[in-house]
Amino acid sequence: MASTPTEQPSSTQTFPSRQKPIPYSEDGGKRTPLSSILPPLIFGTATFNTQFNDDPFALDTVGLVTSALTHGIRAFDTSPYYGPSEQLLGDALATPFVRETFPRASYMVLTKVGRVKGDEFDYSAGWVRQSVQRSLERLHTEYLDMVYCHDVEFVSAPEVLEAVTALRELRDEGKIRYVGICGYPLDVLGDMVEMVLRETGEPLDAVQSYAHFNLQNQTLDGPRGIERFRAAGVDVVTNASCLGMGLLRREGVPVGGMGDWHPAPRELRLAVHEASNFCDSHGERIEIIAIRWALETWITKGVLCGSRGDPASGLPWKHESNSEVGGTRLGVNVIGVSHATELDKTMLVWRSILDGLEGGEQTAVQAGRWYRAWEWSRNRKKAVQILAEGVEEILGPWFGHSWDSPNKGFVNKRKKDPNVVHREPSSLLTPAASPESKPIEGGESVEKGIPLR
Incomplete structure (x- = not known):
């Protein structure tokens, strides 16, 4: 089980004991643009759930x-x-060490509303308020930096509009700061961002797209993706799931406590397996190539809706500002890991990617790292790109494939029946819980739902 870490000696030698706040301000309804403060690397905690891990x-x-x-x-x-994710993240951020060293204003917390279970969605204003309040309690915080409407393709445009309106009311009350939407089908996301702008006159702060910019599907980089979102005034587009929800792994899709839930068809899985063998034949693991390619490519492809927030340095106790890596917008990525070794490797890859940016050679030298780190990073990028092109060739017709979301015939079991008189939001029942926040008994999960990230 997890234990509270102790501060390492290096923290008092090369890094301030208390981290500086992210420079957010609000004056007369005008807020600091999200694209000026959101870090370009976000830690995603969908892995803190039974879909990716047994317990x-x-x-x-x-x-x-x-x-x-x-x-x-x-x-x-x-x-x-995401099951117990909010609780586990909130408890981790509430340890004495974190609270003392990393004050709440020094990091951002992003969560979601609307998705209750695999087949239940509630975008009503009453539920949105209750869900946000529950998230505040679970995450032990007085405010949320951003809240997305979760998986908008499963509900109607009027429902999305109701949820966005409720979130903006909460924003005006100071409980949240930014509002966005997320989901899988790009065309639906595009329809929704345009609808919100048209109906309210105010664009969304962010869109999170998942599994649409990786070795298997790169549609997010184009007119159906980031270009359409930007035209509708979206400030930031975050790219999530560079492994396609675990599809792009040598071991195949993850099978946790919820069994094999991945929506990729058998033919696509077989094509990915062949691509994995191709990477093996060149001394590489497909997941390593996939992670590096997605992070490194989106950091430049995503600048249209990127951010100037300070990047993670990738090094223990070493702060790095956006100005130190070129001072321009960087595409924003979301990563998910389950174990320390995965995080360590990802941080090494991220550090190398930053070294390859404009001015990276000077940055490395000033930081006391290898003077050829920039050159190595640039050469590594070329090698990864060659293998990425090989993977694309092997995938053939499955390159760019998007599976259905939702599946044909999907019915929202929580959708209101127009023939039933519903109570006012103030008298709603206590919000239905996500899968119970307790260890799994007998190796089976509480709920078998539709895929996470």
Whole structure:
């Protein structure tokens, strides 16, 4: 089980004991643009759930979150639908060590509303308020930096509009700061961002797209994706799931306490397996190539809706500002890990990616790292790109494939029946819980739902 970490000696030698706040301000309804402060690397905690791990409570979530903070990560993404994720993240951020060293204003917390279960969605204003209040309590915070409407493709446009309106009311009350939407089908996301702008006159702060910018599907980089979102005034587009929800792994899709839930068809899985063998034949693991390619490519492809927030340095107790890596917008990525070794490797990859940016050679020298780190990073990028092109060739017709979401015939079991008189929001029942926040008994999960991230 997780244990509270102790401060390492290096923290008092090369890094302030208390981290500086992210420079957010609000004056007369005008807020600091999200694109000026959101870090370009976000720690996603969908992995703190049974879909990716048999028992999330067996993970060292305190150690993972603390290590992420010490390596410079300053934003965390979660959802009440991700089982015990909010609780585990909140408890990790509430340890005495984190509270003393990383004050709440020094990092950002992003969560979601609307998705209750695999087949239940509630975008009503009453539920949105209750869900946000529950998230505040679970995450032990007085405010949320951003709240997304979760998986908007499962509900109607009027429902999305109601939820966005409720979130903006909560924003005006000071309980949240930014509002966005997330989901899988790009066309639906595009329809929704345009609808919100048209109906309210105010664009959304952010869109989170998942599994649409990786080795298998790169549609997010184009007119159906980031270009359409930007035209509708979206400030930031975050790219999540660079492994396609675990599809792009040598071992195949993850099978945790919820069994094999991945929606990828058998033919696509076989094509990915062949691509994995191709990477093996060149001494590489497909997941390593996939992670590096997505992070490194989106950091430049995503600048249209990127951010100038300070990046994670990738090094223990070393702060790095956006100005030190070129001073331009960087595309924003969301990563998800389950174990310390995964986080360590990801941080090494991220550091190398930053070294390859404009001015990276000077940055490396000033920081006392290898003077050829920039050159190595640039050459590594070329090698990864060659293998990425090989993977694309092997995938053939499955390159760019998007599976259905929702599946044909999907019915929202929580959808209101127009023939039934519903109570006012003030008299709603207590919000239905996500899968219970307790260890799994007998190796079976509480709920078998539709895929997470």
